[in-house]
Amino acid sequence: MKRTESEKTESDITTHGQNPYEIVKSLIKESVTRLGLHENIYHMLKKPMRMLEVSIPVRMDDGTLKNFTGYRAQHIDILGPTKGGIRFHPMVNIDEVKALSIWMSLKSAILDLPLGGGKGGVIVDPESLSDRELETLSRTYIRKITPIIGPQKDIPAPDVNTNPEVMGWMIDEFDQLRGYNIPGMLTGKPIIIGGSLGRLEATGRGVVFTIREAAKELGMELDKSTVAIQGFGNVGSMTAKFLHELGVKIVAVTDARGGIYRKEGIDIPDLLEFVGDKENYASDYPHADAITNEEMFGLPVDILVPAAVENQITKETAPTIQAKILAEAANGPTTPEGDKILEEKGIFVIPDILCNAGGVTVSYFEWVQNSMNYYWKEEEINQKLEEKMLFGFNTVFTMREEKKCFMREAAYMVGINHLVKAMNARGWIKDSDLSDS
Numbered sequence: 001m002k003r004t005e006s007e008k009t010e011s012d013i014t015t016h017g018q019n020p021y022e023i024v025k026s027l028i029k030e031s032v033t034r035l036g037l038h039e040n041i042y043h044m045l046k047k048p049m050r051m052l053e054v055s056i057p058v059r060m061d062d063g064t065l066k067n068f069t070g071y072r073a074q075h076i077d078i079l080g081p082t083k084g085g086i087r088f089h090p091m092v093n094i095d096e097v098k099a100l101s102i103w104m105s106l107k108s109a110i111l112d113l114p115l116g117g118g119k120g121g122v123i124v125d126p127e128s129l130s131d132r133e134l135e136t137l138s139r140t141y142i143r144k145i146t147p148i149i150g151p152q153k154d155i156p157a158p159d160v161n162t163n164p165e166v167m168g169w170m171i172d173e174f175d176q177l178r179g180y181n182i183p184g185m186l187t188g189k190p191i192i193i194g195g196s197l198g199r200l201e202a203t204g205r206g207v208v209f210t211i212r213e214a215a216k217e218l219g220m221e222l223d224k225s226t227v228a229i230q231g232f233g234n235v236g237s238m239t240a241k242f243l244h245e246l247g248v249k250i251v252a253v254t255d256a257r258g259g260i261y262r263k264e265g266i267d268i269p270d271l272l273e274f275v276g277d278k279e280n281y282a283s284d285y286p287h288a289d290a291i292t293n294e295e296m297f298g299l300p301v302d303i304l305v306p307a308a309v310e311n312q313i314t315k316e317t318a319p320t321i322q323a324k325i326l327a328e329a330a331n332g333p334t335t336p337e338g339d340k341i342l343e344e345k346g347i348f349v350i351p352d353i354l355c356n357a358g359g360v361t362v363s364y365f366e367w368v369q370n371s372m373n374y375y376w377k378e379e380e381i382n383q384k385l386e387e388k389m390l391f392g393f394n395t396v397f398t399m400r401e402e403k404k405c406f407m408r409e410a411a412y413m414v415g416i417n418h419l420v421k422a423m424n425a426r427g428w429i430k431d432s433d434l435s436d437s
């Protein structure tokens, strides 16, 4: 379904003017200082090792030619090939892609995955494209980045506005170029061509594992808790599904066009059917009241889950938050000013680089299965995912206790420490870089 430019809402196009690359660089700098490492470490980690910009010409249905812009960033490959999603969004920009690639490196490091960080994006509103235009754009983008990707180099996956169907077109294009099937060249594929069971659900499932652990630490009973979720795409909807299965009451859900609220709890299976089967927006669901994204942040809920885009928890929205747990299912949902307010309010934050790492974890499992040419049962995948998420949560939580700091700082320190060990083992840095004196 096409939407015209004028139908785009304010929330579609606002990221509150914050630059995620500047934010991630300052977080790395702070952690390097706190860990007592030399500032050389910051300089090693602050920028991607490789950055590609490509033009993507597409012949539109009306005969005109549009030339879109795309990027691929590869942050650091000391632990293994770089890996990360591809985003189609009008707000994609070079700094966002760089930041997202750094976050991918940190996620893999925290969960001890043998991968580095990568990310891609195309500046486009996919809802303004026909199916044919979208397929042409997807195939052309992957052709343009082919020289720098591959199962041993850099492995793409889905992100905002890309899904298994898009991954199917992309892998087909890559295979056609190479002349044979290379299933491990990207993850998040349809199951029939080498996708992994559980990948579609993985990020949301992982988010819920971390919420469960946080609730345990805070002595909260999940079956008596309420939640509001921003974003009802892949991650938001799967988070809702698994929280609902644990007996959590989901009272509000929003998307780019608005939101819905029901004090008694939204019927999540019915909402999933409404959204999935008929390609509706969650905000159009008729059995609940209308609510805005801004109002949703201030609801009296126990858990708040931003699962949309960056920079949503700001100095304007953070003061209104009443939740005890903020589970960052999205990448970079909180600005530094917003974060400070959350800290002052004593809200327990499960930081993005831990909270949403379930996606890359099952993507890693998909890549492993592709290289073995042997496929695991879903139960086994979910169990391995749970082990990894618990490992990540406990490592970060222990660092928080040791350093008497917040969860975000602890997550950055765990990730950076891991990357430092690998850089040291490869001789990229010297012992003198391990101290700030």
Ligand code: NAD
Pocket (backbone or CB within 6 Å): 011, 012, 013, 014, 158, 159, 160, 161, 162, 203, 230, 231, 232, 233, 234, 235, 236, 254, 255, 256, 257, 293, 307, 308, 309, 310, 329, 330, 331, 332, 356, 357, 359, 360
């Ligand atoms: P998606 O495209 O499937 O869904 C995005 C959702 O957010 C949609 O419901 C959209 O309407 C909504 N949205 C967009 N802009 C909004 C705004 N300004 N206000 C409110 N809602 C808005 O994307 P996704 O794959 O679910 O990704 C969501 C977030 O999770 C992103 O930050 C992404 O980087 C992150 N993430 C995704 C994965 C994954 O496996 N898909 C893994 C890790 C992290």
